[in-house]
Amino acid sequence: MSVIFGLAVYFMIWWIGLFAILPFGIRRSQEEAGEVVPGSEPGAPERVNFKKVIILNTIVATTVFLAYVWIRQSSVSLDDLPFPKPNW
Numbered sequence: 001m002s003v004i005f006g007l008a009v010y011f012m013i014w015w016i017g018l019f020a021i022l023p024f025g026i027r028r029s030q031e032e033a034g035e036v037v038p039g040s041e042p043g044a045p046e047r048v049n050f051k052k053v054i055i056l057n058t059i060v061a062t063t064v065f066l067a068y069v070w071i072r073q074s075s076v077s078l079d080d081l082p083f084p085k086p087n088w
Contacts (some may be wrong), residue, residue, distance in 0.1 A: 014061040021057045
């Protein structure tokens, strides 16, 4: 695997993971807090801790990427996995 390909895969994992992790940790919406900023959606979060989200996403993305690299380097293929065979 080339460095450019590895960076591209890591970037895709990181970006997809960001949207999966972003909603975690949101406690209240602006409407629930009673402080709706004019021009914003009332369902928008009251506060988002982007530093925490980015750090957590980087940890998860790095773990998933390392698992991907390990599986790719170990030359495991789908043929090696014990899937049940249909009896047709």
